[in-house]
Amino acid sequence: MGKLTGAVRGTDTADTADTADTATAGAAAGDGAAGGEPGELVLDLAEMPTRQVNAALRALPDGARARLVNPAGRHNLAVGLSRAVRVTVAGPAGYYVGGLGEAAEVTVDGPVGWGAGENLMSGTVRVRGAASQSAAASAHGGLVVVEGDASLRAGISLKGGRLAVAGDVGRYCAFLAQAGTILVGGDAGDALGDSLYEAVIYVAGRVRGLGTDARISDLTDADVAAVRALAAQAGFDHVDPENVTRVASARQLYHFDTAHHGAY
Amino acid sequence: MCGIAGLHLKDDTYRDRLGAMVAGMLRGVAERGPDSAGVAIHSDGLEVLKAVGDPLAFAARIGLATRSGVRALAHTRMATESAVTAAHCHPFAVRPPEPARGTAAGQASAAAATPVDTRLCLVHNGSFANHASIRRRLADEGVTTETDNDSEVAARYLAARLAAGDDLAAALRRLTATFDGFFTLAVTTADSFAVVRDPIACKPAIIAETDRWVAMVSEYRALLGLPGLADAAVFEPEPEEVYLWAS
Numbered sequence: 001m002g003k004l005t006g007a008v009r010g011t012d013t014a015d016t017a018d019t020a021d022t023a024t025a026g027a028a029a030g031d032g033a034a035g036g037e038p039g040e041l042v043l044d045l046a047e048m049p050t051r052q053v054n055a056a057l058r059a060l061p062d063g064a065r066a067r068l069v070n071p072a073g074r075h076n077l078a079v080g081l082s083r084a085v086r087v088t089v090a091g092p093a094g095y096y097v098g099g100l101g102e103a104a105e106v107t108v109d110g111p112v113g114w115g116a117g118e119n120l121m122s123g124t125v126r127v128r129g130a131a132s133q134s135a136a137a138s139a140h141g142g143l144v145v146v147e148g149d150a151s152l153r154a155g156i157s158l159k160g161g162r163l164a165v166a167g168d169v170g171r172y173c174a175f176l177a178q179a180g181t182i183l184v185g186g187d188a189g190d191a192l193g194d195s196l197y198e199a200v201i202y203v204a205g206r207v208r209g210l211g212t213d214a215r216i217s218d219l220t221d222a223d224v225a226a227v228r229a230l231a232a233q234a235g236f237d238h239v240d241p242e243n244v245t246r247v248a249s250a251r252q253l254y255h256f257d258t259a260h261h262g263a264y
Numbered sequence: 265m266c267g268i269a270g271l272h273l274k275d276d277t278y279r280d281r282l283g284a285m286v287a288g289m290l291r292g293v294a295e296r297g298p299d300s301a302g303v304a305i306h307s308d309g310l311e312v313l314k315a316v317g318d319p320l321a322f323a324a325r326i327g328l329a330t331r332s333g334v335r336a337l338a339h340t341r342m343a344t345e346s347a348v349t350a351a352h353c354h355p356f357a358v359r360p361p362e363p364a365r366g367t368a369a370g371q372a373s374a375a376a377a378t379p380v381d382t383r384l385c386l387v388h389n390g391s392f393a394n395h396a397s398i399r400r401r402l403a404d405e406g407v408t409t410e411t412d413n414d415s416e417v418a419a420r421y422l423a424a425r426l427a428a429g430d431d432l433a434a435a436l437r438r439l440t441a442t443f444d445g446f447f448t449l450a451v452t453t454a455d456s457f458a459v460v461r462d463p464i465a466c467k468p469a470i471i472a473e474t475d476r477w478v479a480m481v482s483e484y485r486a487l488l489g490l491p492g493l494a495d496a497a498v499f500e501p502e503p504e505e506v507y508l509w510a511s
Binding site for chain 2: 072073074092094111113114130132133151152170171
């Protein structure tokens with residue numbers, strides 16, 4: 001099995017293990033000497049397959065902490081966590097980091113690949129770097145924070161979660177987003193909010209272009225409060241909540257319009 | 265899927281380490297393409313090597329890490345639209361057709377005896393929807409393909425455009441307007457390295473650039489280990505935009 005160092009103090013892994021192939025048996029014997037903080041489970045990915053890592057993380061109890069070292073851009077790290085654990089990925093992560101999570105706090109100290117926090121249910125995925133395509137895709141709840149830029153299709157098909165990007169977002173941000181909130185601290189690329197449903201986008205910088213059925217709408221006091229709260233939670237002090245552009249659906253694609261029947 | 269990687273050296277600092285750098289990049293995209301692998305290495309000439317099977321075994325077999333050069337492409341293939349054979353492996357290396365005779369002159373098998381190898385090399389992640397139509401149009405112009413692979417059509421098209429007088433950037437812009445489908449392409453010639461993506465940019469691409477080299481890969485992990493990466497400018501190329509570096 002892979003190298004497991006460090007231990008979660010005061011926990012009973014046998015009681016919390018929810019998978020047959022969990023690898024936490026090795027964790028209890030560790031001594032925390034691999035760079036982790038006291039009480040932090042350290043998993044060395046150079047010596048562990050991804051499934052073993054994720055099984056070990058899923059076996060942790062509420063309140064536990066873990067650090068994944070040597071991630072080297074590997075995909076599918078810390079996915080499917082369903083307890084209030086805190087996981088730090090100490091380096092670049094690949095696709096889908098923190099995806100499908102409930103209640104967990106996943107932090108990546110580096111850039112991430114496609115689909116960071118995709119299908120997140122609750123909890124937080126924080127990226128201390130840039131994110132590639134489709135950050136927070138289809139997230140139902142929770143918060144995805146990107147402290148750098150996010151590339152194309154950030155927040156695609158968002159279903160109620162929140163996405164906060166400190167820097168710029170690429171084209172097609174919020175494509176088909178159904179519910180939830182997106183805050184862009186920098187500029188937004190072309191086709192922002194294309195085919196948007198009821199998600200709302202706030203952009204602190206420039207909007208390069210709107211997608212089909214997206215429109216700029218008035219900022220209400222409720223919007224300002226929402227932006228202030230989201231910026232505070234994300235740790236963005238460069239966003240002025242009263243000076244953002246609100247983009248929402250024009251709702252012209254919701255229904256078949258007989259005036260346009262010739263187009264079908 | 266497929267994995268692609270390209271490396272262009274701006275000076276001679278890493279010339280002797282080019283193969284080692286490309287070997288690391290190939291390793292980083294190996295999972296994306298288990299069917300076959302190939303490399304094109306521009307040194308004093310051009311060497312194109314490719315084979316069906318595991319990319320890592322291929323890299324070891326050809327001694328990739330020990331090779332030197334100034335520019336290279338690498339590809340790992342997960343075949344989606346044509347057979348897994350040596351002939352269908354990337355990179356596709358194509359000599360621009362002779363305009364006067366109007367015949368296809370691209371033969372990718374032998375290294376040229378001339379000092380400058382004029383072959384254009386291409387690696388592709390994606391698939392073209394209209395390659396059959398373009399293949400027929402090229403045939404009408406006397407440009408024939410050797411396989412039924414869609415990516416080869418793109419290489420032949422670009423080579424034909426260069427022969428017709430386009431520079432590489434113009435040829436790539438024309439390609440983006442002509443070819444329908446998903447593509448991230450990396451292209452090398454005797455003096456240039458270029459990257460272009462389709463308008464939707466469905467296929468991944470990351471570029472890292474320093475004063476000494478520029479690298480393009482499908483995934484960030486393929487950049488790990490490159491010298492000076494920590495200080496490199498790392499970005500994703502914009503859709504439809506041609507990125508080109510020339511020596």
